[in-house]
Amino acid sequence: MANSTDQLIFDVDFARKQFPFFDINQSDEWAFFDNAGGTFPCRPVVDKLEHFYKNNKVQPYGDNALAHAAGEQMDRGRKVISDLLGVAMDTITIGPSTTQNLNTLSNACTGFLSKEDEIIISEQDHEANIGGWERVAKHTGATLNLWKVNESDGELDLAYLEKLLNNNTKIICVTHSSNIIGTVNPIDQIIDMGHSFGAKVIIDGVSYAPHRWPDLSDTKADAYCFSTYKTYATHQGIMYVSPGFLEMLEPQCHFFNAYRPWSQLDAAGPDHAGIAALAGLGDYFEILYDHHFEKADLPLNIKASVVSNLMNSHETSLCKVLLERLTHLPTRIFGKNSMQGREANIALISENHTSARLSTLIGKKGIATKHGHFYAYRILKKMGLNPDDGVLRLSFAHYNTMNETVRLINALTNILVKA
Ligand SMILES: Cc1ncc(COP(=O)(O)O)c(C=O)c1O
Numbered sequence: 001m002a003n004s005t006d007q008l009i010f011d012v013d014f015a016r017k018q019f020p021f022f023d024i025n026q027s028d029e030w031a032f033f034d035n036a037g038g039t040f041p042c043r044p045v046v047d048k049l050e051h052f053y054k055n056n057k058v059q060p061y062g063d064n065a066l067a068h069a070a071g072e073q074m075d076r077g078r079k080v081i082s083d084l085l086g087v088a089m090d091t092i093t094i095g096p097s098t099t100q101n102l103n104t105l106s107n108a109c110t111g112f113l114s115k116e117d118e119i120i121i122s123e124q125d126h127e128a129n130i131g132g133w134e135r136v137a138k139h140t141g142a143t144l145n146l147w148k149v150n151e152s153d154g155e156l157d158l159a160y161l162e163k164l165l166n167n168n169t170k171i172i173c174v175t176h177s178s179n180i181i182g183t184v185n186p187i188d189q190i191i192d193m194g195h196s197f198g199a200k201v202i203i204d205g206v207s208y209a210p211h212r213w214p215d216l217s218d219t220k221a222d223a224y225c226f227s228t229y230k231t232y233a234t235h236q237g238i239m240y241v242s243p244g245f246l247e248m249l250e251p252q253c254h255f256f257n258a259y260r261p262w263s264q265l266d267a268a269g270p271d272h273a274g275i276a277a278l279a280g281l282g283d284y285f286e287i288l289y290d291h292h293f294e295k296a297d298l299p300l301n302i303k304a305s306v307v308s309n310l311m312n313s314h315e316t317s318l319c320k321v322l323l324e325r326l327t328h329l330p331t332r333i334f335g336k337n338s339m340q341g342r343e344a345n346i347a348l349i350s351e352n353h354t355s356a357r358l359s360t361l362i363g364k365k366g367i368a369t370k371h372g373h374f375y376a377y378r379i380l381k382k383m384g385l386n387p388d389d390g391v392l393r394l395s396f397a398h399y400n401t402m403n404e405t406v407r408l409i410n411a412l413t414n415i416l417v418k419a
Contacts, residue, residue, distance in 0.1 A: 010314035014291055016399050018042050018284060019232075031404035034370045035230070036179055036345050036395030039210060042232045044280030044287070048073070049234060052273040060272050073276035078262065080282035081228075081238060086217030086301030090261040091246070093239040094275050096268050098206050098225045099128040101239040104267045105202065105223060106132030108249035109171065115141030117170040120199075122147040123382055124156050124185075125175045127375045129204040129225075133173055147174070154181045154334060154379045161193060169199040176208035176224075180376045180391060181335035182342040184208065191220045200245055206230060210397060211315060211343040213285075213308035215301045216240050232397075233281045234274035239265065311398030315344035318405045319396055322346060325409045329416045334383070334391060344396035349385065350416055355392045358415065362392075365411040369394055 016022040021040040032040070041049075052073055060070035082089040095101040113119070119142055121130050137144040145164045149156055156174070165172075172194040177184040187203055194201040200222040205214050209226035216224055222245040229235040241249070243261075251258035252267040282300055289296075289303040292310060296303075316339045323346060326333050330351040336342045350358050355371035362369055373380045373387035380387040394408065 008292060008310055008313075010310040010398065011291060012314060012399060012401055015288060015311075016401075018044070018287060019399060020046050022399070029366050030368055031366060031400075031407045032368045033394045033396065033400070033404075033408060034368050035210065035397035035400075036207060036374070036393060037370055038229045038235075039232045039397050040399070041229075041234065042280065042284040044283035045233045045277045046280070048077075048280040049273055049277035052276045056276075057273065070272060070276070073279070074270070074272055077275040077278040080279040080300070083300040084213070084282055084285065084304050085238075085240060086215050086299065087219075087240055088243075091240050091243060093241065093262055093265040094270060094278070095237045095239060095266055096271065097128075097235070098204065098227045098237040098239070100268060101225050101237040101265065102128050102202070102204070103132040104252050104265050105239065105241070105249070106136045107267075108252050108265060110136055110140055111250040112248050113137075113140040113142045113170060115143075116168055117142040118145055118164075118166070118168045119143070120145045120147050120161070120164050120169060120172045120174075122156055122174045123149045123378045124154060124178050124181075125173065125204060125376065125378075126179055126206065127377060128206070129173045129175060129202070130378070133171070142170070143168075145169075147172075149379055149382055151382055151384070154178065154383050155183060156185060158186070158189065158193070161190065165193060165197050165199070167197055169194070169197050171202065172199050173202045173204070175204040175206075176214075177211075177343050178335070178376070178379070179207040179345065179374050180347050180379055180393070182345045182347070183335055184341055184343060187221065195220065200248075207345065208343060211308075211345075212312050213304045215305045217301055228278060228281065231281070232284065234271075234277045236271065236274050236278065241265065312344075314398055315396045315400070318400055318402060319344045319346065321402070322394065322405055322409060325413070329413060331416065345393060346395075347391035347393045349391055352416065355389045358392045361415050362408075362411050365407075365414075367408050367411050 019040050056070040058066050121133050191201045202223040203221045205226040210230045222242050224240045227237050251264040253263045257263040285304040288307045331348045334347045359369050359371040371392045372390040377387045
C-alpha cells in the first residue's frame, strides 16, 4: 500500500496480523494495556526463535555445520539490531536485561571513579539506572547527587541539573522518558549540558523505545539502553556504548574474550536463541515499511524510524481520546494533560478505589492493565503516593485499536462512576 507522505495512516489490522497472539481466540477476550511491562512478540521473531530451538540449539561457533549455522544466526541477530539502530556492531552489547546491562556498566566505571568525582542520578528513573550507581559511589567514594523531580508533577527541571553540574561531574544517568508520568525528557539538551563539563551521559531508553524506535546514528549519548521484550521481540537488553566511553571501561567478561568489544560488557554470556531471533525485528520493520511505502533500498535505521513515526501517531491518536475522557472521571492523571511531549503511557489514581482494586476490577472486564510502582519507586514517593499500591498504568502499543481503547474507556467509566 503506497501512501503520499502527508496522508499516511498506520494500518493497525495489517500490523496485528504479524503477531501470533492475535491469531488466537484470546485476543477477542482481552484488550491488552500493559505493554510497558512487555509487548507481544511479532511473528518473524517467534519464527526465528522456533527455528533456532528446533534446528540449531547447540553451542554456537563450534567445529561443525550445526554450530556454524547457530553462530551465523546469532551474528545476523546482532547485525540486524546494529543496523536498526544505525550504529556499528562493536558498539552494541546484548545482555539479559537493561537492569543487568546498567549494573555491568556501572561496575565497569569503578576503575576511573574516585572520591573527588560526582555522579548524577535522577529521581524520575527506574531503579535500574539508580541502584548500580549508588553502589559504585559507595565503593569508590564518589559523591552521588540526586536530580530531584518536582513534588507536584514528577517532572525534571533543567535548572536543577544546571546547579548540580560542575567540573567534577563524571556521569549523568537519566531516563529518556518516564515510565510513570510519560514525559519525554530533552535528552539532547541534557547530553550537551553534561558534555560541556566533560561528563558521560547514560540514557535509559526502555520506556521510550517501544513508542519511537531509537535511531542512534547521530546520537551524542555515551550509553543508551533499552529492552527488546518491550519492542515486540525476545527478552534481551540492548546497550549502545560509544567507542570513546568503551575505552575508559574495565571489561567485565572473561579476560580471553575481552578482545571483542561486544563481549566486554557482557558478564552473563549471551542467550543464543534470543539473540538470533532479534533478526526477526528487522524483518518486521521491513514488512511494515513495504506495506505502507513504496519499496526502497534504504538503511534499516531509516526504515525503522519512518515506520515507528507512523506507529507513534497511531498510539498518540488512541491516547488522546483516552486522556480527554479521563479528565471527566474522578481520577488524578499523572503527566502532561495533552499528548504533546509525552509517550503513550498514562498513569492515574482513583478517588474511590486503590490502584490494586481498580486494576483487578478492570481485569474482570477483559482489560489487562497493571498497578504498582513499576520500579520507579522514588518518583512515586516524592509525589506523595504509596509506592506499594502505586498507580494504575495504561500503556499502549502500536497494535492497540480504537475499539480496544473504547472498551477501556467504557470499563473505567463504569467502575469509576458507579463507585
Ligand atoms: C524505564 C525502565 N528502565 C529500565 C527497566 C528495566 O528493564 P529490564 O526489565 O530489561 O531490566 C524498565 C523495565 O520495566 C523500565 O521501565
